[in-house]
Amino acid sequence: xxxxxxxxxxxxxxxxxxxxxxxxxxxxxxxxxxxxxxxxxxxxxxxxxxxxxxxxxxxxxxxxxxxxxxxxxxxxxxxxxxxxxxxxxxxxxxxxxxxxxxxxxxxxxxxxxxxxxxxxxxxxxxxxxxxxxxxxxxxxxxxxxxxxxxxxxxxxxxxxxxxxxxxxxxxxxxxxxxxxxxxxxxxxxxxxxxxxxxxxxxxxxxxxxxxxxxxxxxxxxxxxxxxxxxxxxxxxxxxxxxxxxxxxxxxxxxxxxxxxxxxxxxxxxxxxxxxxxxxxxxxxxxxxxxxxxxxxxxxxxxxxxxxxxxxxxxxxxxxxxxxxxxxxx
Amino acid sequence: xxxxxxxxxxxxxxxxxxxxxxxxxxxxxxxxxxxxxxxxxxxxxxxxxxxxxxxxxxxxxxxxxxxxxxxxxxxxxxxxxxxxxxxxxxxxxxxxxxxxxxxxxxxxxxxxxxxxxxxxxxxxxxxxxxxxxxxxxxxxxxxxxxxxxxxxxxxxxxxxxxxxxxxxxxxxxxxxxxxxxxxxxxxxxxxxxxxxxxxxxxxxxxxxxxxxxxxxxxxxxxxxxxxxxxxxxxxxxxxxxxxxxxxxxxxxxxxxx
Ligand SMILES: Nc1ncnc2c1ncn2[C@@H]1O[C@H](COP(=O)(O)OP(=O)(O)OP(=O)(O)O)[C@@H](O)[C@H]1O
Ligand SMILES: [Mg+2]
Numbered sequence: 001x002x003x004x005x006x007x008x009x010x011x012x013x014x015x016x017x018x019x020x021x022x023x024x025x026x027x028x029x030x031x032x033x034x035x036x037x038x039x040x041x042x043x044x045x046x047x048x049x050x051x052x053x054x055x056x057x058x059x060x061x062x063x064x065x066x067x068x069x070x071x072x073x074x075x076x077x078x079x080x081x082x083x084x085x086x087x088x089x090x091x092x093x094x095x096x097x098x099x100x101x102x103x104x105x106x107x108x109x110x111x112x113x114x115x116x117x118x119x120x121x122x123x124x125x126x127x128x129x130x131x132x133x134x135x136x137x138x139x140x141x142x143x144x145x146x147x148x149x150x151x152x153x154x155x156x157x158x159x160x161x162x163x164x165x166x167x168x169x170x171x172x173x174x175x176x177x178x179x180x181x182x183x184x185x186x187x188x189x190x191x192x193x194x195x196x197x198x199x200x201x202x203x204x205x206x207x208x209x210x211x212x213x214x215x216x217x218x219x220x221x222x223x224x225x226x227x228x229x230x231x232x233x234x235x236x237x238x239x240x241x242x243x244x245x246x247x248x249x250x251x252x253x254x255x256x257x258x259x260x261x262x263x264x265x266x267x268x269x270x271x272x273x274x275x276x277x278x279x280x281x282x283x284x285x286x287x288x289x290x291x292x293x294x295x296x297x298x299x300x301x302x303x304x305x306x307x308x309x310x311x312x313x314x315x316x317x318x319x320x321x322x323x324x325x326x327x328x329x
Numbered sequence: 330x331x332x333x334x335x336x337x338x339x340x341x342x343x344x345x346x347x348x349x350x351x352x353x354x355x356x357x358x359x360x361x362x363x364x365x366x367x368x369x370x371x372x373x374x375x376x377x378x379x380x381x382x383x384x385x386x387x388x389x390x391x392x393x394x395x396x397x398x399x400x401x402x403x404x405x406x407x408x409x410x411x412x413x414x415x416x417x418x419x420x421x422x423x424x425x426x427x428x429x430x431x432x433x434x435x436x437x438x439x440x441x442x443x444x445x446x447x448x449x450x451x452x453x454x455x456x457x458x459x460x461x462x463x464x465x466x467x468x469x470x471x472x473x474x475x476x477x478x479x480x481x482x483x484x485x486x487x488x489x490x491x492x493x494x495x496x497x498x499x500x501x502x503x504x505x506x507x508x509x510x511x512x513x514x515x516x517x518x519x520x521x522x523x524x525x526x527x528x529x530x531x532x533x534x535x536x537x538x539x540x541x542x543x544x545x546x547x548x549x550x551x552x553x554x555x556x557x558x559x560x561x562x563x564x565x566x567x568x569x570x571x572x573x574x575x576x577x578x579x580x581x582x583x584x585x586x
Contacts, residue, residue, distance in 0.1 A: 051428070052424065052586045072430070075429065075430040078428075080428055082421065082425075084421050084424075085420065085421045088349075088417075088422045088425075089420065090352055091345065095345075095348065099341060099344075100429075102340075103425075103426070104429060104430065105430075
């Protein structure tokens with residue numbers, strides 16, 4: 001059985017088509033990422049799957065339950081961390097968690113245990129009896145995530161779970177998500193703006209832009225689709241060196257910048273020693289070397305034609321910028 | 330329809346409402362202060378300066394006013410509790426409630442349980458204040474049916490508040506409801522003046538108003554003074570209560586986030 005089946009799903013808000021005829025499936029046990037710039041339609045997709053928003057047309061199923069026809073069954077199988085705030089700030093952190101656990105029928109004994117566990121996970125144990133009203137923004141976010149990870153649903157939706165969190169907390173949450181996925185066999189659908197997050201967590205990602213899915217692939221395959229690694233190297237006599245390079249047939253492209261030579265190669269990490277040996281044989285001193293492998297971000301820019309934080313600029317100039325950025329790193 | 334009704338969920342929402350009620354001290358003070366002023370100022374002011382020709386001898390205006398102000402307290406606190414769905418929507422907590430795997434019916438049940446509890450506490454505080462001002466209950470046993478009337482009022486108007494809140498997108502409609510629903514219901518309920526000898530249009534509107542029968546029932550039981558028969562008061566309140574429960578549940582079930 002698939003955890004999620006989406007066929008020709010469409011959502012219109014008056015004139016705006018927020019989700020435009022998309023189809024994808026998520027297998028049980030997968031961690032699936034939805035990647036896209038602001039306003040791409042990620043949250044709208046999740047809201048429809050979580051029965052919070054009625055679809056305009058198409059099919060959306062969670063564990064074979066139709067979200068329109070069997071919303072109760074769907075709600076019984078899912079958990080969700082919302083992108084927008086959804087805490088009661090007149091309750092304490094612990095009370096918010098307790099409310100959640102009771103709503104989801106978590107038994108009394110497990111309830112205490114889980115509350116403690118997730119509070120420790122997000123490092124809020126010491127603040128558990130303070131009103132959420134007195135929490136900082138990041139603490140609220142952490143509490144929301146903790147709450148979402150408390151009952152173990154079969155399908156877990158995480159809408160930008162780690163937005164605005166510090167690195168340590170993000171790491172801890174990533175590891176916990178992976179643990180839930182492995183040990184509890186929880187299927188996870190997450191949206192994110194962070195490429196490293198998608199890369200670290202997801203078995204597959206869908207890149208979404210303007211309500212359309214552009215591609216669904218594993219992060220590895222996507223990065224391979226981007227082709228070569230780039231080695232940037234500086235040597236004492238750049239001119240001489242670059243001329244000699246033409247004898248190396250594994251180099252697929254050469255370009256120059258101010259004293260930097262950029263080479264596109266396959267499996268760059270193995271080529272660096274070869275290059276250094278080569279330079280030494282030619283009696284040239286290597287000043288620096290760096291390797292840039294394509295990241296999910298590059299893939300993303302390639303597909304959406306823009307940086308995740310930028311909204312305009314033509315595809316061409318951005319791809320050029322991207323290549324420049326890649327070679328500069 | 331009732332198979333998904335879970336008492337645990339009702340308890341959970343009730344518990345949340347109690348915690349919020351206990352913490353929001355300023356809200357409680359405001360909720361009690363207003364009826365207190367009505368009693369103290371209107372009751373004393375009008376009571377000592379004017380003679381209501383429709384009031385039987387021995388019943389002064391303050392006595393007459395106490396059940397009315399109890400009705401007012403119930404109306405306000407229940408409507409606000411129902412409308413607090415709007416706040417929950419604004420602050421996002423409604424998402425947390427609605428996405429949970431529990432029936433809408435249990436959720437409404439929980440909200441109403443919370444609202445009825447806080448409403449009864451406040452109405453009885455007003456009754457206590459009334460006693461302090463010299464109000465005398467006709468017969469102690471009458472308190473029990475009076476409680477049932479208070480509950481009917483509270484349930485009905487909480488459900489009405491939920492119904493309105495389900496149809497409203499944001500908080501802007503709140504003032505409209507305050508001015509065009511809550512206030513007219515209060516003023517036209519006979520809480521402040523006797524229904525005898527009213528001009529016919531006013532009397533007609535008062536008879537259309539469900540709170541009229543609530544206030545009349547309270548007055549009948551607590552004061553032994555009434556305009557309609559207690560059977561009629563109960564019947565109309567029960568019908569109104571069922572209608573509001575139906576409407577509130579229907580609209581709440583169909584509200585989008
Ligand atoms: N309730 C609504 N009414 C009208 N338009 C809406 C509504 N909700 C979303 N939209 C529009 O739908 C589009 C997609 O929004 P959505 O929230 O799904 O984006 P997103 O991919 O989650 O973006 P972000 O990364 O900023 O969270 C946006 O253009 C947004 O303005
Ligand atoms: Mg979003």
